[in-house]
Amino acid sequence: DAGVIQSPRHEVTEMGQEVTLRCKPISGHNSLFWYRQTMMRGLELLIYFNNNVPIDDSGMPEDRFSAKMPNASFSTLKIQPSEPRDSAVYFCASTPQGSGNTIYFGEGSWLTVV
Amino acid sequence: QKEVEQDPGPLSVPEGAIVSLNCTYSNSAFQYFMWYRQYSRKGPELLMYTYSSGNKEDGRFTAQVDKSSKYISLFIRDSQPSDSATYLCAIISGNTGKLIFGQGTTLQVKP
Numbered sequence: 001d002a003g004v005i006q007s008p009r010h011e012v013t014e015m016g017q018e019v020t021l022r023c024k025p026i027s028g029h030n031s032l033f034w035y036r037q038t039m040m041r042g043l044e045l046l047i048y049f050n051n052n053v054p055i056d057d058s059g060m061p062e063d064r065f066s067a068k069m070p071n072a073s074f075s076t077l078k079i080q081p082s083e084p085r086d087s088a089v090y091f092c093a094s095t096p097q098g099s100g101n102t103i104y105f106g107e108g109s110w111l112t113v114v
Numbered sequence: 115q116k117e118v119e120q121d122p123g124p125l126s127v128p129e130g131a132i133v134s135l136n137c138t139y140s141n142s143a144f145q146y147f148m149w150y151r152q153y154s155r156k157g158p159e160l161l162m163y164t165y166s167s168g169n170k171e172d173g174r175f176t177a178q179v180d181k182s183s184k185y186i187s188l189f190i191r192d193s194q195p196s197d198s199a200t201y202l203c204a205i206i207s208g209n210t211g212k213l214i215f216g217q218g219t220t221l222q223v224k225p
Contacts, residue, residue, distance in 0.1 A: 004157075033213070043158070043202065043215040056212065091157055103213060105157030 002026075004106035006092050012112045018080040021109045023092030024073055033103065034067055034077050035091040043091070049075065082113045117141055120203055120216030129225050133190040137203035137216045140184065144214075146206035147179050149188045152218065153199045161201070162188070193223045 005024040013019055025032050033048040047057040049069045057067070064083070069075040079086055089108040096102065120137045127133055135149075146165045150158035162177040164170045170177045178187040186203055203216040 035215075042217040045212060045214070048212070093157075102160065102163070105159065107157050108155075 004092055004094050004104055006090075006106035006109050008109055009107065010110045010112075012114065013082055015083055015113055016081045017113075018078065019082045019086075019111060019113075021077040021090050021092075021111070023075045023077070023106060025075070025092070025094030026096075026104055027073070029094035029096045029104075030072070031095045032069060032075050033093040033095075034075070035093065035105075037089045037091060037108070038087075046077070079111075082111075084113045087112050117214050118203060118205055118216040120219055122217045122219060124220040124222060126222045126224060127193055129193060129195060129223055131193050131223070133188075133193050133197070133221060133223075135188040135190075135201050135203075135219050135221070137186045137205075138184055139186070139205055141207065142181070142184065144184075144205045144207055147177070147186050148204040148206075148213075149175075149177055150202040150204055150215075151199045152202060158202055158215075190221075193221075195223045195225050198222045 004026055007022045031050050034046040035043050036046055037043045044059055046059045047067045048055055052069045065079055067077045089110050091105050091108045093103045093105045118137055118139050148163045149161045151161045152158040162172055164177050164179055167179050167181045174191045176189040190197055200218040200220045202218040205214050
């Protein structure tokens with residue numbers, strides 16, 4: 001099992017640029033989560049999807065953030081325009097159950113906005 | 115007030131020590147309680163999971179839940195340098211199904 005696959009693993013971009021993070025969940029999992037992790041705020045849930053449908057996006061910080069899940073095997077998190085305070089590790093996670101009690105994380109996308 | 119509170123540490127102990135990690139939570143609707151371990155530059159991985167008050171043991175690890183006090187703990191016996199990591203408590207709201215994490219406690223076990 002390949003696990004949750006995220007890309008890119010590392011991204012350094014200039015303020016104002018668009019950033020797109022990608023995630024491939026574990027095959028057969030029907031829930032997908034995007035988290036952001038910083039030293040100050042820890043792990044924060046940004047948005048989660050169930051069967052490709054966004055269920056709760058209350059954690060998305062601003063309109064600059066958007067997420068899509070066009071099919072069961074792919075999701076994107078986009079930041080446009082990016083700002084230095086968006087620098088963080090962004091994790092994608094998936095679970096076979098909607099309650100998320102057995103959630104599997106990817107290795108993260110390390111974003112630095114300069 | 116945060117829904118889940120966890121002391122970020124860092125916590126440093128000698129090899130072989132018993133480690134106690136703790137979290138408190140505010141919402142009595144929370145039903146499922148988990149501990150995740152995160153090694154440096156890696157994603158969190160599930161360590162233990164429980165949904166009831168009491169103790170659950172798995173090898174050197176014991177998870178304890180006290181719903182009356184809204185308090186959860188993770189005990190590590192005979193700690194090893196390989197246990198050095200960040201430990202995050204996580205709780206699922208029974209109402210929303212959302213998984214909410216504590217801040218994480220960084221543990222270092224010195225040989």
